[in-house]
Amino acid sequence: MKDIIISSKRIKKELNTLIVCFLIGFIANVGAVFYYKTAVSEIFTSLHYVLIFGAVTYSLWSIIKTTILLIIKVIKKNKADN
Amino acid sequence: MKNIDRRQFIKEMGMISGGVLLATSPWFSAFSDQKKTVGSKARIAIIGPGSRGQLLLSFLAKNPKVEIVAIADIYQPSIDAALKIAPKAKVYKNYKSLLEDKNIDAVVISTPLDKHYQMVMDAFDAGKHVFCEKSIAYSLEHTYTIYQKYLSSKKIFFVGQQRLFDPRYIHAIQMVHSGEFGDISGFRTFWHRNNDWRRPVPSANMDEYINWRLYKAHSKGIMTELACHQLQIGTWAMREIPNKVMGHGAITFWKEKREVYDNVSCIYVFDNGVKMNYDSVLSNKFYGLEEQILCHKGTIEPEKSKYYYEEIPPAPAFLQMVNDVENAMFGAIPFAGTSWVPETANTNNGHYLLDKKPESDGTSLMLEAFAEAVITQKQPALIAEEGYYATALSLLGHQAMEEERVLIFPDEFKLDYLNHKKTSSKV
Numbered sequence: 039m040k041d042i043i044i045s046s047k048r049i050k051k052e053l054n055t056l057i058v059c060f061l062i063g064f065i066a067n068v069g070a071v072f073y074y075k076t077a078v079s080e081i082f083t084s085l086h087y088v089l090i091f092g093a094v095t096y097s098l099w100s101i102i103k104t105t106i107l108l109i110i111k112v113i114k115k116n117k118a119d120n
Numbered sequence: 121m122k123n124i125d126r127r128q129f130i131k132e133m134g135m136i137s138g139g140v141l142l143a144t145s146p147w148f149s150a151f152s153d154q155k156k157t158v159g160s161k162a163r164i165a166i167i168g169p170g171s172r173g174q175l176l177l178s179f180l181a182k183n184p185k186v187e188i189v190a191i192a193d194i195y196q197p198s199i200d201a202a203l204k205i206a207p208k209a210k211v212y213k214n215y216k217s218l219l220e221d222k223n224i225d226a227v228v229i230s231t232p233l234d235k236h237y238q239m240v241m242d243a244f245d246a247g248k249h250v251f252c253e254k255s256i257a258y259s260l261e262h263t264y265t266i267y268q269k270y271l272s273s274k275k276i277f278f279v280g281q282q283r284l285f286d287p288r289y290i291h292a293i294q295m296v297h298s299g300e301f302g303d304i305s306g307f308r309t310f311w312h313r314n315n316d317w318r319r320p321v322p323s324a325n326m327d328e329y330i331n332w333r334l335y336k337a338h339s340k341g342i343m344t345e346l347a348c349h350q351l352q353i354g355t356w357a358m359r360e361i362p363n364k365v366m367g368h369g370a371i372t373f374w375k376e377k378r379e380v381y382d383n384v385s386c387i388y389v390f391d392n393g394v395k396m397n398y399d400s401v402l403s404n405k406f407y408g409l410e411e412q413i414l415c416h417k418g419t420i421e422p423e424k425s426k427y428y429y430e431e432i433p434p435a436p437a438f439l440q441m442v443n444d445v446e447n448a449m450f451g452a453i454p455f456a457g458t459s460w461v462p463e464t465a466n467t468n469n470g471h472y473l474l475d476k477k478p479e480s481d482g483t484s485l486m487l488e489a490f491a492e493a494v495i496t497q498k499q500p501a502l503i504a505e506e507g508y509y510a511t512a513l514s515l516l517g518h519q520a521m522e523e524e525r526v527l528i529f530p531d532e533f534k535l536d537y538l539n540h541k542k543t544s545s546k547v
C-alpha cells in the first residue's frame with residue numbers, strides 16, 4: 039500500500055478553509071442577531087450552532103472540491119489516453 | 121422533584137415571605153398558635169369511615185395532636201377497616217349516641233351527601249366542632265341553614281376542600297393575585313374519566329347503599345362530587361362569586377343503573393363577563409382533570425403544577441435565520457420536509473410552580489389545621505365561606521342543568537362575603 043503524504047502546506051490550507059467556514063458562520067450569527075433583534079449575548083450563547091454550521095459548510099466544501107478534482111482527473115486521464 | 125413537608129412548606133411560603141401566604145390563604149391562620157398547642161390534643165370522632173373517611177382517619181392517626189376517640193358507621197366492613205387504622209376507637213352504630221359522648225370535641229363527617237345535613241346539624245346541637253366532607257349538603261337551603269347554624273354555634277366548621285391547602289394551588293393563586301399574569305380572562309375547568317364510577321357490591325340489593333353517588337336520592341353526581349372542588353378555584357382566584365350559571369347535563373354512555381349525569385357542561389359567569397367553564401365526561405379520560413386559569417399574560421395549570429407565559433422567548437437568531445433561508449429555498453416544494461431547527465424551540469413547555477413535589481394534595485394539612493383550630497377554638501378566616509360557595513355553585517350548576525335555564529345566584533342564599541357583601545344602606 040502506498041503511504042499518503044499530506045504536506046504541511048496542504049494542512050495549513052485546509053485549516054484556513056475551516057477557519058473561513060467558522061468565520062462565515064460567526065458573521066452570519068452576528069448579522070442574524072441584529073436582523074432579528076434578539077439578545078446580543080446570543081453571539082456567544084449560539085456559538086454551538088456556529089460550530090455546527092462551520093463543520094457542515096467545511097464538509098460540503100470538501101465534498102464539492104473532491105468531486106471537482108475527481109472529474110478534472112478523469113477528464114485529464116481520458117485526454118492522455120487518447 | 122424532591123418532596124416538601126408541611127413545616128418546610130409553611131416556612132417557605134408564609135412566614136418567610138412576610139405573610140403572603142395569609143393574604144392568599146387566610147385559613148392558614150389556623151397554624152399561628154402551633155407552638156403553643158404542642159402537647160394538647162383534639163379529641164376527634166369520625167362518622168362514616170368509608171373510603172374517604174379511612175383516608176382522613178389515616179392522616180388523623182399520624183397527628184400527635186389528635187386522639188381518635190370514636191367512630192360511627194352502620195356498615196361492618198367500614199368499621200373493621202377503620203379499626204385497623206384506629207384500634208382504640210370506640211365503635212358506635214348510631215351516630216347520635218356518638219354525639220352524646222362528652223369525650224369528643226369534634227366530629228369528621230364523611231357519609232354520603234344526603235346524610236350530611238342532619239348529621240352536621242345534630243353535631244352542632246351537641247356542641248361539637250365539625251369537619252364535613254364536601255359537598256356540604258344536598259340542597260342550597262340545607263347548605264345555607266348549616267352555615268347559619270355554624271355561625272350561631274360559635275364552633276369550628278371546616279369543609280373538605282383540600283385544594284385550599286394544596287401547595288400547588290396556593291402558589292398558583294399567589295401568582296395570580298400578585299398580578300404576575302395580568303387580568304384573568306377565563307377559566308377552563310374539567311374532570312374527565314373513562315369509567316362508570318361504580319364500585320363492586322357484595323350483593324345486588326346493596327347497590328344503592330354502596331354506589332350512592334349514582335342515585336339521585338343521595339347525590340347530585342358529578343357536580344357535588346367532582347365540580348365542587350374545581351369551581352372553588354374560580355372564586356379563590358377571582359375573589360368574586362359568579363352570579364350567573366347555565367349548562368346542560370345528560371346520560372350519554374353509562375346508562376345502566378345510573379340516575380345522575382355522566383356528561384355535563386356548565387358556564388359560570390362573573391359580573392365582568394369572565395367565564396368559568398366546567399365540563400366533565402365520564403367516557404373519555406384523555407385530558408384528565410385540570411383547572412386552567414387563563415390570564416392576559418399567562419396560563420396556570422395548578423393540577424399539573426405548571427404555568428406558561430403567553431409570550432415565549434423567540435428562538436435564537438441563528439436558528440430563525442436558518443429557518444427563513446430554508447423556507448425561502450424549499451418552502452414551496454412539498455418534499456422539503458421538516459427543518460433541522462428543533463421544533464421545541466418554539467413550543468411552550470412552561471415552568472413548574474414548585475421546585476419540590478408536595479407530600480400530599482392538601483388533605484393532611486387541612487386536617488392538621490382542623491385539629492389546631494379545635495384545640496385553640498379559633499375559626500380560621502374564610503374557610504367556611506369558601507366551602508359554602510363551592511357547594512352552592514355546584515348545586516346551582518346542577519339546578520341549571522336540571523331546569524335547562526340560566527340561573528342567577530339567589531339573593532336569599534348570599535353570604536356577607538366578597539361581591540355578595542351586604543352593603544349597609546345609606547341613611
Ligand SMILES: NC(=O)c1ccc[n+]([C@@H]2O[C@H](COP(=O)([O-])OP(=O)(O)OC[C@H]3O[C@@H](n4cnc5c(N)ncnc54)[C@H](O)[C@@H]3O)[C@@H](O)[C@H]2O)c1
Pocket residue numbers: 167168169170171172173192193194195198215230231232233235253254255280281282329330344345
Ligand atoms: N374531599 C375529597 O376529595 C373527597 C373524596 C372522596 C369523597 N369525598 C366525600 O366524602 C364523603 C364520603 O364519600 P366516600 O367515597 O367515602 O363514600 P363511602 O360510601 O365509601 O363511605 C360512606 C360511609 O358512610 C357510612 N354511612 C352511611 N350512612 C351512615 C349512617 N347513617 N351512619 C353512619 N355511617 C353511615 C357508610 O357505611 C360508609 O362507610 C362524601 O361526602 C364524598 O363527597 C370527598
